Amino acid sequence: MRRSVGIFGSTGSIGQNTVDLLQRQGGAEVYDVRVVTGARNIALLAEQAKTLQSDMAVTAEESLLDDLRAALSGTGIEVAAGSEALRAAAAQPLDWGMSAIVGAAGLVPTLEMARHAKTLALANKESLVCAGELLQDTCARHGCRLIPVDSEHSAIFQAMQGGSADISRILLTASGGPFRDWTLEQMREATLAQAVAHPNWDMGQRISIDSATMFNKALEVIEAQQLFDVEAGAIEVVVHPQSIIHSMIEYHDGAILAQMGAPDMRGAIGFALNWPERRDLPVDRLDFAALSRLDFAAPDEARFPALRLAKQVLEAGGLSGAVFNAAKEAALDRFITGDIGFLDMAALVEYTLDKLHLEASAANSLDGLDRVLEIDRNARRTGMDWQPA
Ligand SMILES: NC(=O)c1ccc[n+]([C@@H]2O[C@H](COP(=O)([O-])OP(=O)(O)OC[C@H]3O[C@@H](n4cnc5c(N)ncnc54)[C@H](OP(=O)(O)O)[C@@H]3O)[C@@H](O)[C@H]2O)c1
Structure with a gap:
């Protein structure tokens, strides 16, 4: 039996990496792709739908429905547009659903997948930040297994496979983004082009800017608290410029488990796709002799107030x-x-x-x-x- 899958946000950075992995792991012969979704990138959405032989393609942009219809004419692939169409597409039984729409726009389809999918691979951290209890409660009531795709939370999830009890600290690593060593005066003048130029990770525009402000890390602190049910004070951010350690957990006896790997999102996406198995993934292997050193520092909340605001949110x-x-x-x-x-x-x-x-x-x-x-x-x-x- 082919595994039924849906990819919400397939035209984005996470979505394209997901499509790449599905293709490498057998494509339409192995996966029964029910739906791919995007917003403005109609050419890519249509190409993905054809490559994966998806039953359906949905764009969030109602004004682009005719373009999508034209791009897929003669293929038999169903097309739809708008937020209600996205919601309806998520409300179908799936073995595996990828939530990779950017922003709060992903909340409604994510909640629908939590009701209808067996496994929810969650890249859309905003769903947990906005409505963490509701999402977790919906997953629990409908028997949906939530697997985090954010590299840090995937790292923690992987480290916790040995058991989640007795954890005293979660150490979320942060690259520090492009302005890690900039002064406040330099940051005041930072341009859009400078903010999107992330040193380690190749990501969508919005999350790249969020990395530069460290709002992304702030969202991840809240996401970690929602996912792993630890005290707010037990979550610490550690700046680690090389992005080799994706995060760590500490047990009460002082032992720390770290998950490491090359900074390539296909590691975390592939883990969520193949869980509980581990399959060969197209990510670089670490060469510790070549790396030679890993650096760590405390984050500077004066230059990156987003981290202070995340604590305020957890308290409130x-x-x-x-x-x-x-x-x-x-x-x-x-x-x-x-x-x-x-x-x-x-x-x-x-x-x-x-x-x-x-x-x-x-x-x-x-x-x-x-x-x-x-x-x-x-x-x-x-x-x-x-x-x-
Ligand atoms: N990129 C990463 O490495 C990374 C790592 C960890 C977590 N995440 C999380 O994963 C999610 C996706 O990030 P990304 O970097 O892949 O984003 P992205 O490259 O900007 O892609 C976003 C996807 O959402 C679609 N989209 C945009 N606006 C939409 C709307 N209003 N309604 C429905 N769909 C919409 C886009 O369609 P079009 O492109 O066709 O317009 C695209 O398919 C975010 O929550 C992010 O925080 C990303």
Whole structure:
């Protein structure tokens, strides 16, 4: 029996790596691809649908439905567009679903996959940050196995295979991004091109900028707390510029387990695809003699306030994660269009968190998806209205 799969966000960086692995592991002969989804990159979406012989291709952009239909005419592949079509495509039984849409736009399809898929490979960390309890609860109620794809959380998940009890610390490694050694004055003038030029990882534009601000690491701290159910104070960020150690766990007796590998997302995606087996993956093998050294440092919260704000979110609880993520997405939109500067992004998020503090801490994601989406909209509006001093 072929394994039924769906890839949400197949045209993105994680999505393309997923398609690459599916192809290397037998493609349509082994995998019954039910759906691939994208947004603006219609040519790639159509090519992927044909290569994988997918039953269906969905674009999030309703205005591009005719383009997708034209690109797939004569193939028999069903096409659809819009957020409701994405939701409906996720509400089908799947053996394995990849959640790799970027941002809070991935939340609804991810929750549907949690209801209908046997295994949910989760790259869309925003779902956990916005609605972690709701997602975990939905997985538990529907018997869906959630496997993290973020390299750090995959590392922790892999290290925990020996047992998750008795963990005293989670050490999330961070490359430090392109501005690791920049001064605040230099960072104030940072351009979009400089912010997307990540030194180690080849990623989508938005997560690359989030790495430069360390908002990505801040999201990952919240994601780790949601996934692994540890005390907020037990999660530490360690700057590790080489990105060889993908993260570590420490036990009460002081023993530390680290997961290492080349910085290539196909390692974590392949792990989630093949779990509980391990198969040969097309990632470089480490040569420790050539590496010769691994460096570590404490993060600088003065230059990277996102990390301090993540702690604030964990302390406040409730729906603060949803506010944090939505404000961060608004900040990112405004930085990308040149409306605000690099350092303004953290100031905007801090302002939004303060403004919506009471509303966010009084609610929680188990109050339901509508509540999460409502607070997401409020936070975006507040973030868009914020003005630099
Ligand atoms: N890239 C990495 O190495 C990496 C590592 C760890 C975790 N992650 C996480 O994985 C997720 C995807 O990241 P990525 O770097 O692969 O992003 P990406 O390259 O920007 O790709 C995002 C995907 O989402 C689609 N998309 C964009 N806006 C959408 C919307 N409003 N509704 C539905 N689909 C939409 C894009 O379609 P089009 O391209 O066709 O417009 C594309 O398929 C993020 O949550 C990120 O934090 C990524």
